[in-house]
Amino acid sequence: MSVIIDDTCITCDACLQNCPVDAIVNDSNNPIGNNRYYVQPEKCIECVGVYDDPQCAAICPSIGCITWDMPYTKEFNTHFLNEDIYKLGTKNGVAKSPAFREKKYRTDIPLEMRGVHKEVQVAPEKLEVG
Ligand code: SF4
Ligand code: SF4
Secondary structure: OOEEEOOOOOOOOHHHHHOOOOOEEOHHHOOOOOOOOEEOOOOOOOOOOOOOOOHHHHHOOOOOOEEEOOOOOHHHHHHHOOOOOOOOOEEOOEEOOOOOOOOOOOOOOOHHHOOOOOEOOOOHHHOOOO
């Protein structure tokens, strides 16, 4: 999912309000059932083309809660089909995995920064008001 929310989420709602593409759902609607907010990887664009940095991480008060995940590209299709972590939306019964439709991602974030709980480092003062 490009970015992912971990169990230090305090369900404050700030990220949901800040996402430009409505990719985030609250804990009540978390498809995995965890008591935390959830980024829908099939919708997240890592804020590419809209903001310089992921706006969810920029506003999140729980530092380190939002980390980089793998790019949402065909190369990582299997990764996103892990139903313990993700529950992808479907179309005509087919999961909207990267093989179905890839999403934009931050090409300047190297793979070694992804999928290993690397914090999306964005200083709050860099937050852009859209
Ligand atoms: S990185 Fe941007 S598009 Fe993705 S969930 Fe966060 S705010 Fe939304
Ligand atoms: S801004 Fe951070 S702490 Fe608040 S709901 Fe989103 S992920 Fe959770």
